[in-house]
Amino acid sequence: MKLLVAIFVLHATAFAATPVVIFDATTNTVAVAGEGEISVHEGSRGDLRYARPLDLEPTFGIAAKGQILLLDAITNRGVILDIESRRSRSFRTGETPVDAAAFDGGFLVLCRDQSSISHHTLDGDGRIIAVPEQSTMLEVGANRAFVYSSSSGELASFGEKLNEVSRTKTNNGASDLEISGTYLYLVYPRKGRVEAFDTKTLELREHFTVGAVPVDLVSTSEPNLIGAGTLAVADPSSKRVWREEGSQSEMQAFSRGFLRGMLGLGLYGGKSTEIPTGVDRLFKSGKRLWAYDTSSRTLYAVSTKRITKAAENIDHRSIAPDERGGVWIMSAGGELQHVGGRADQ
Amino acid sequence: MTSRLLIFTALLTLSVSSSFAQASRSGTDFELESLQKKLRTTRDALDLVSIHLNLGDVYTSRRESRLAAESYEMAQATAAQLRSRSRRESHLTLYATATAYEGLAFAKLGKTRESFDRFEEALRFLGDSPKIWNLYSGAMLLDGRPEKAKFLALSAVRLAAEEAAKTSSPRAHLDLEIYRYALASAQAASNDTREAVDTLEAVSSKLDSRTFSPIRAAVEREEKFEIYSSVRGDADAFVSLFNRVHLRIGKLREERGEILLAREAYEKVLELRSDDRTALSALARLPGENDRAASFARAFDADPSSLDLILAYRRHLASGGRPSATSANRGGEVRRVIEELALGRHRDADERSKALLTQRPADEGARFLRAFVLIETGSVSDARKISEALPSQSRERKQLERMLESVVAPSLDFLEAASTSHVPSSDELLAVLRALRDDEISAEQNRRLDVLSFRSQIVLPPIAADSTETELTSGVIEQVAFTFGRPIRFAGRFESQATLEYKIVGATVVDGRDALLLEPLTLRSAGFQPAVHELPARAATPSGATP
Numbered sequence: 001m002k003l004l005v006a007i008f009v010l011h012a013t014a015f016a017a018t019p020v021v022i023f024d025a026t027t028n029t030v031a032v033a034g035e036g037e038i039s040v041h042e043g044s045r046g047d048l049r050y051a052r053p054l055d056l057e058p059t060f061g062i063a064a065k066g067q068i069l070l071l072d073a074i075t076n077r078g079v080i081l082d083i084e085s086r087r088s089r090s091f092r093t094g095e096t097p098v099d100a101a102a103f104d105g106g107f108l109v110l111c112r113d114q115s116s117i118s119h120h121t122l123d124g125d126g127r128i129i130a131v132p133e134q135s136t137m138l139e140v141g142a143n144r145a146f147v148y149s150s151s152s153g154e155l156a157s158f159g160e161k162l163n164e165v166s167r168t169k170t171n172n173g174a175s176d177l178e179i180s181g182t183y184l185y186l187v188y189p190r191k192g193r194v195e196a197f198d199t200k201t202l203e204l205r206e207h208f209t210v211g212a213v214p215v216d217l218v219s220t221s222e223p224n225l226i227g228a229g230t231l232a233v234a235d236p237s238s239k240r241v242w243r244e245e246g247s248q249s250e251m252q253a254f255s256r257g258f259l260r261g262m263l264g265l266g267l268y269g270g271k272s273t274e275i276p277t278g279v280d281r282l283f284k285s286g287k288r289l290w291a292y293d294t295s296s297r298t299l300y301a302v303s304t305k306r307i308t309k310a311a312e313n314i315d316h317r318s319i320a321p322d323e324r325g326g327v328w329i330m331s332a333g334g335e336l337q338h339v340g341g342r343a344d345q
Numbered sequence: 346m347t348s349r350l351l352i353f354t355a356l357l358t359l360s361v362s363s364s365f366a367q368a369s370r371s372g373t374d375f376e377l378e379s380l381q382k383k384l385r386t387t388r389d390a391l392d393l394v395s396i397h398l399n400l401g402d403v404y405t406s407r408r409e410s411r412l413a414a415e416s417y418e419m420a421q422a423t424a425a426q427l428r429s430r431s432r433r434e435s436h437l438t439l440y441a442t443a444t445a446y447e448g449l450a451f452a453k454l455g456k457t458r459e460s461f462d463r464f465e466e467a468l469r470f471l472g473d474s475p476k477i478w479n480l481y482s483g484a485m486l487l488d489g490r491p492e493k494a495k496f497l498a499l500s501a502v503r504l505a506a507e508e509a510a511k512t513s514s515p516r517a518h519l520d521l522e523i524y525r526y527a528l529a530s531a532q533a534a535s536n537d538t539r540e541a542v543d544t545l546e547a548v549s550s551k552l553d554s555r556t557f558s559p560i561r562a563a564v565e566r567e568e569k570f571e572i573y574s575s576v577r578g579d580a581d582a583f584v585s586l587f588n589r590v591h592l593r594i595g596k597l598r599e600e601r602g603e604i605l606l607a608r609e610a611y612e613k614v615l616e617l618r619s620d621d622r623t624a625l626s627a628l629a630r631l632p633g634e635n636d637r638a639a640s641f642a643r644a645f646d647a648d649p650s651s652l653d654l655i656l657a658y659r660r661h662l663a664s665g666g667r668p669s670a671t672s673a674n675r676g677g678e679v680r681r682v683i684e685e686l687a688l689g690r691h692r693d694a695d696e697r698s699k700a701l702l703t704q705r706p707a708d709e710g711a712r713f714l715r716a717f718v719l720i721e722t723g724s725v726s727d728a729r730k731i732s733e734a735l736p737s738q739s740r741e742r743k744q745l746e747r748m749l750e751s752v753v754a755p756s757l758d759f760l761e762a763a764s765t766s767h768v769p770s771s772d773e774l775l776a777v778l779r780a781l782r783d784d785e786i787s788a789e790q791n792r793r794l795d796v797l798s799f800r801s802q803i804v805l806p807p808i809a810a811d812s813t814e815t816e817l818t819s820g821v822i823e824q825v826a827f828t829f830g831r832p833i834r835f836a837g838r839f840e841s842q843a844t845l846e847y848k849i850v851g852a853t854v855v856d857g858r859d860a861l862l863l864e865p866l867t868l869r870s871a872g873f874q875p876a877v878h879e880l881p882a883r884a885a886t887p888s889g890a891t892p
Contacts, residue, residue, distance in 0.1 A: 017458060018458075059458070073461065074490075095493060095496065096493055096496075098465070113492065113493050114496075115496075133499075133500070133503075134500045136468065150468065150472030150473065151473065151500040151503065152503070153473075172472065172504075173473030173474075175470060175472065176469075189437065189469075190438075190470075190471075212435070213435075215469065236432060236437060236440075237435040237437050239435070276433055277432035295428055295429055295440065296429065296432070
């Protein structure tokens with residue numbers, strides 16, 4: 001099936017720096033931020049709604065419930081924009097804000113070098129609390145915020161008021177942290193495995209070997225009463241995206257069932273591969289999976305049977321899943337494009 | 346391929362970000378040759394990246410910015426190719442390493458955001474690698490973000506300490522000390538000077554400890570002295586670390602006014618490398634040094650292009666310091682330029698600095714020296730041209746810009762306002778001299794010079810007790826040299842000082858100095874009746890009074 005690519009010309013000139021593209025499901029808008037400006041577009045056809053000056057160069061951006069958060073890790077600054085009212089607020093962060101998540105009506109910002117998380121809303125800045133040193137990842141789920149440090153291996157969880165609930169020492173060197181159901185997953189490229197922790201107690205429940213060098217993980221279906229849900233794991237070394245069943249508390253076996261599906265190999269078992277340099281990032285949009293190769297800057301669409309090249313020469317921050325199966329991307333030529341599915345569905 | 350070559354990349358950032366840790370010219374000539382030879386024979390891609398980075402640093406230390414940038418660009422391009430190839434070949438550790446190196450190359454090229462992106466990518470794969478954290482720290486320090494550098498360095502130290510605790514291998518411990526050094530550099534850059542000194546002293550102690558006896562023995566055995574930024578062997582790493590630690594201690598102690606401790610640290614550097622130009626330059630600069638002239642000579646021999654040395658030597662001479670003994674090398678030539686400036690022998694200084702620049706046109710130190718001479722001799726616009734051609738971020742350019750700002754361009758406006766007989770100031774005489782020398786005098790100003798006469802106090806040479814005449818050919822007025830072009834005899838005897846009335850007719854050179862060519866009108870003793878001068882073609886008209 002051919003990918004449907006809709007192209008909406010945004011600007012005639014290409015961005016010199018990498019623009020950040022963000023999609024907000026609440027308002028059905030897609031925003032493009034970079035080079036001193038943020039432009040907000042209608043999320044079906046990409047028509048421009050408005051543009052405003054921006055006084056930071058974003059290295060990270062997310063959207064939640066009609067608000068956009070942009071962070072600049074170099075200059076330690078952030079800005080929150082309310083899409084509908086166009087109100088915005090700039091603020092200073094701690095040293096090197098590298099991750100963020102929507103939390104408690106605002107956003108939690110993780111400042112790696114400051115070893116802190118802080119809460120920010122459109123109206124002001126809230127608490128700043130200490131987290132494990134050099135924490136690199138933040139995720140929110142199961143009514144908690146989870147923070148992990150890849151250098152120390154410490155994992156901590158925080159409750160609604162940002163009170164620390166649990167902390168544990170795990171292995172260092174994880175490349176991804178994901179929450180699915182009652183489980184927290186850490187992906188270890190060098191160990192070639194995924195570890196699953198209980199979100200309430202942070203106890204290690206299970207670990208399983210995945211391919212050769214797993215790097216990124218997404219949950220492709222949530223766990224329910226019947227099944228544990230499924231996970232997809234990007235393994236650039238074996239040039240595959242593995243599909244794996246999520247952890248279940250009832251299962252006792254370790255290192256089980258790591259081949260539920262092999263994607264990325266030629267269908268007929270040949271040595272050729274559809275992803276010659278592998279993929280190392282995964283995005284979920286609705287029920288559809290997308291994969292990205294940082295080394296070649298290539299985006300792939302992933303189906304149950306094949307991986308198809310969707311776009312080339314784009315940065316991972318210029319990819320925004322629209323939660324309807326497609327993604328918005330900013331091409332190198334400065335064109336805002338919708339790829340896959342129909343943007344207006 | 347070992348990962349050893351990663352170990353020292355923090356040091357190369359430190360060697361660039363600070364003005365010290367630069368090897369002597371002869372030392373860097375050797376290093377350049379050695380690196381270029383390796384470039385021709387090396388096949389390993391990561392080694393090639395390391396060599397290009399090293400070359401860039403050597404060129405930077407020689408103030409050859411363009412060549413440095415080219416080397417860094419080669420490093421970045423080679424690392425980018427290696428990233429792509431390693432992904433195709435499924436070598437993910439190599440991919441992450443190459444990504445980090447590309448990040449470092451970007452940092453050296455001043456591309457902060459690209460550097461940040463690469464390092465964040467590298468950390469995804471090697472977040473438990475102290476080497477990656479250390480490289481990242483170095484890159485942030487290069488970019489002038491010491492707070493980030495400090496925290497990143499702390500991670501590197503923590504991870505390396507964990508690794509070192511599990512082994513007695515000198516290599517693991519050397520890695521740890523390298524990362525501690527990087528941490529100290531970040532602390533110093535964050536103005537945590539006390540912490541930085543403590544960290545460095547701890548590193549120094551460790552380097553002297555038994556842990557590193559085998560490596561010290563290897564250094565002596567292999568007669569290691571090359572200072573590299575990116576190294577492959579333990580002995581190379583030890584030598585480079587030792588050098589940098591003590592230079593850094595010296596600098597920090599000097600900044601804190603702890604001169605004796607600073608001197609000890611610099612002298613420790615010379616124990617391992619007797620021609621280290623930074624240590625030699627620092628020792629020459631330090632107050633209380635017994636024979637500064639000799640120290641300057643050694644320092645210039647090691648580093649003839651040092652901006653700091655040129656300025657320090659100029660100050661040394663201006664404060665009455667003794668010039669160093671002559672040397673028949675480039676360092677000696679640079680010193681002579683500065684000495685000639687101090688003596689007012691502007692023409693000689695001009696010729697010599699021009700020759701030095703012709704020999705090494707890409708050398709920013711030589712360009713600085715040339716511009717320095719031009720400023721001191723009043724050719725401000727020529728100096729400005731040289732300054733503007735220097736890289737915008739170079740120390741030499743910034744220093745010249747400061748000097749040019751403070752230069753007051755000599756003005757001939759006084760000619761317009763002067764009465765027919767004017768007593769000129771030193772600045773006014775200098776302005777006329779430079780304008781005539783450079784042919785920058787207008788027709789109107791020339792006309793005014795024809796009309797005006799000037800009066801100045803001059804010092805006369807002693808004459809024989811029985812002489813009734815005073816002969817004078819040349820002299821100095823307000824520190825500006827003058828000559829009549831031929832001997833003039835003045836009838837009568839004068840005190841050592843007299844008032845000369847004269848016209849200014851041109852500019853010439855006397856004994857290597859620019860000089861005003863004067864037409865004498867009268868010579869008067871101070872407070873006495875006027876004396877009449879005699880020109881060689883006429884008979885004397887004795888009307889001068891005898892003091």
